[in-house]
Amino acid sequence: MRRPTIADIARQAGVSKGAVSYALNGQPGVSEATRARILAIANEIGWRPNIAARALNGARAHAVGLALCRPARFLGVEPFFMELISGIEAELSARSYALLLQVVGGHEAEMGVYRRWWGEGRVDGAILVDLHLDDPRVPQVEEMGMPVVVLGHPSAAGSLVPVWADDSAAVRETVEYLVALGHRRIARVAGLPRLSHTAIRDRAFGDVCAGLGLDTCPIVHTDYTGEEGARATRRLLSSSERPTAIVFDNDIMAVAGLSVAQEMRLDVPADLSIVAWDDSPLCQVVRPPLTVLTRDIPAYGAHAAQRLLALIDGAETRPLEDQAPRLTTRGSTAPPA
């Protein structure tokens, strides 16, 4: 039971392959009657275009690539990637593009995957995530000439098209809110220090705290896991200058931090206010529910996909600034006791 080809259709319709091609692609060159006949036959015998054959004629691969460079154990931890992917997907599938996904162990492997995909004509472009400071992938991808959208701040994107959100503004909003509540000792439990968005948030945090004349504003770096979040929290809460508010870089660390505080018989929010980055069901399920910096992650992914498709079409190449994270206040923040 061979797949039907346009040659089969041509034979049945009594026309040439060329005519069938025109008819099926909505191009001029065939009469409406013939077109209808050809479409009917194609439909009847269940013809589908063979993308390989199409791609061979210099056409699009109709797929974009995403290589995630994270150990598997971190992937499950954060809902971020799944939400991002579903957003990217929504945009892609609307244009019948597929997403090629690969989980890789490191940057070299990631570049190897991109090189292979691009070299094999498997993808028309890619999305780069988790930018590092001085990320080696940026110049390498630039050299490959593959259309690429970068999820991250323009300052780190080189000549690639960035899609980004203003994390600095979110940090500022959060700290100002906590200060308005009366907090003077605010700490930050951050993610991996080599990630560029961590650096941006760190700097914004330092700047805002200094600007507001706050006392000590420690930053502790972690690997985003609950264990490290708990350890960082324990350390902060045991210090002589115990902070009255902690801003966490993700939800899982915030929940871990909450548990640590409660273990230490501290009341949240009376003794300690907690803010998490990125909302998730988790943040609403714990007691008290967590005040969070909310992002529309699927939209973020969708915008990135949009820009990438535009880039592939040779159109839009300007940076795209997405909505900044918004502070959603819940029960975990209050004036210090």
Added chain:
Amino acid sequence: MRRPTIADIARQAGVSKGAVSYALNGQPGVSEATRARILAIANEIGWRPNIAARALNGARAHAVGLALCRPARFLGVEPFFMELISGIEAELSARSYALLLQVVGGHEAEMGVYRRWWGEGRVDGAILVDLHLDDPRVPQVEEMGMPVVVLGHPSAAGSLVPVWADDSAAVRETVEYLVALGHRRIARVAGLPRLSHTAIRDRAFGDVCAGLGLDTCPIVHTDYTGEEGARATRRLLSSSERPTAIVFDNDIMAVAGLSVAQEMRLDVPADLSIVAWDDSPLCQVVRPPLTVLTRDIPAYGAHAAQRLLALIDGAETRPLEDQAPRLTTRGSTAPPA
């Protein structure tokens, strides 16, 4: 800057395209000297095989498909899919296969995606997840003739190759453990009732409870979200015959249930024991840490990918029974007060 082709290599090496093809594919028909020369040139000019051209010759697409039929809001909720995907990926990438991913809204859309992928020669096979009772996808996929591995119990897989784990055994182990602790009133907060694995767990739960002569063993069905988990827990804990132990079908509901219990001033585990299905950082971060049914989800995905690749190669088609979930006891289970 055109992509180099074997014609370019042939020209530079002064041989025919055919010879280059033999050399690059490790086939006999060229001398070792020539082969080395050709490989050197290919390497130097950065040649990569164009998969479209290869696929055109009836070769493999070197990709498998996974269409996830879940609303985006559920995807982020559970680490399950991300872990599954990373496991699938690990196996695929070792064999240079890519994973085509699409998130779809319903079963018809999902079948449309598979039909398109298969018809277009984009994938060599697919993995079917979240089997329903009398799942309409099974006969449809059978008819398409596409190699497919089903993640789910053989009884629901029709003639497709199932990869499954013995959930019944896990349910039995859990209930027997709780009974051994002294519990007599055990409840189950289950997932979507139309999913076949929910039905299997439900039946096992009923059977085991009946077999052990337990009193009432209510089952409440939910949609896997924290909100519904909380509501179900509230309902169970407010009933006249309050259960002393609850087994949840995922981690997020278990955590929500824990919060509800603590809100109701019940001590966990003294007044209520809690067991969650699927371990996650979340389960270890809350107080008390949750007793869970642990599965090696990445391994599960890897095994499914293995079986699928074997199936594509025309080899193995027997069902594969994976390791059953194992009970990992933590602080959330104890004898009833």
Added chain:
DNA sequence: CCCTCGAACTGAACCGGTCCAGTGACGCTC
């Protein structure tokens, strides 16, 4: 020295589409 055989390689068909240069028929105009 001739014949055979295998290794090494060539040339061309082929996969399933796209697309361009032609071709023939028809209608319109002057």
Added chain:
DNA sequence: GAGCGTCACTGGACCGGTTCAGTTCGAGGG
């Protein structure tokens, strides 16, 4: 009714590989 333009369609080259039937050549055997 000759000339022209347009429409509908044909035939074939082409994309980048694979594969197979030949061809050439050198070595070995009798």
